[in-house]
Amino acid sequence: MTGVCAGRSVIITGAGQGLGRAHAREFARQGARLVLNDTGAAVRALADEINADGGEAVASVGDVATWDYAETLVNLAVDTYGTLDTLVNNAGINRDRMLVTMTEREWDDVLRVDLKGHFAPLRHAAAYWREKAKAGEPVAARVVNTSSGAGLLGSVGQGNYAAAKAGIAVLTQIAAVEMARYGIVVNAIAPSARTPMTEAVFAETMAKPEHGFDAMDPANVSPLVAWLGSTEAAGVTGRVFEIAGGEVSLADGWRHGVAASKNTRWEARELGPVIEDLLAKSEAPAPVYGA
Structure with a gap:
């Protein structure tokens, strides 16, 4: 067995289509043993395909934002392969609408599936790894979460989705710090x-090219995910990587900016010129997508 993930037990959520399906194919190519999750039957067919090609995969149909099912998914990996090494949180939905017309259901559904659907598997996987670490067993665990440019910069018409993806980015930073002591x-x-x-929202930019490199092929993303899910990523944690086609970059998040201070409380009437000066000394924010 060869590849950067040879022998590693890997859960991939939302694996039935799109990015998740591409990730599953790449992890299988890299020698991983897979637990593939999605809410529909397509994930069973994918597991069958991978097994027919000589890989190892089992399928599990369920909702990763459901607390008990997320625990069951982690247990399935441990029961099937004897351990869990990597969790790829990929499951997500979108319900795009301008904020002024967005319904409560559209907000709640996206936050539940996208954000809680990341936290629940992460929480149960981390508990498993913590117990291993406390027992003195070696842990080289990896978690790869799926944020979005919408979560980093915002996206008009996607307030619910962008809020969830921004939450995933900061959840990643916090988890990296809290869980480092356990080898995660x-x-x-x-x-x-x-x-x-994305096809429904960005149909023109997502179209397949007639010739040449297909920069929008989801398979372009998966090698980075496989590397982050491998033992080679031991020295990299709490980071968010943007990837598009053949370009990989580090996304640089919020930082403390230029400050103005005094030794007492500000008066409201004082703050106009102070804020004007701070804005003049600071870089303009990157524009929101669609603005």
């Missing part, structure tokens, strides 16, 4: 690729 490395990606979710 946590990173995130913000991919740009053609998927069933």
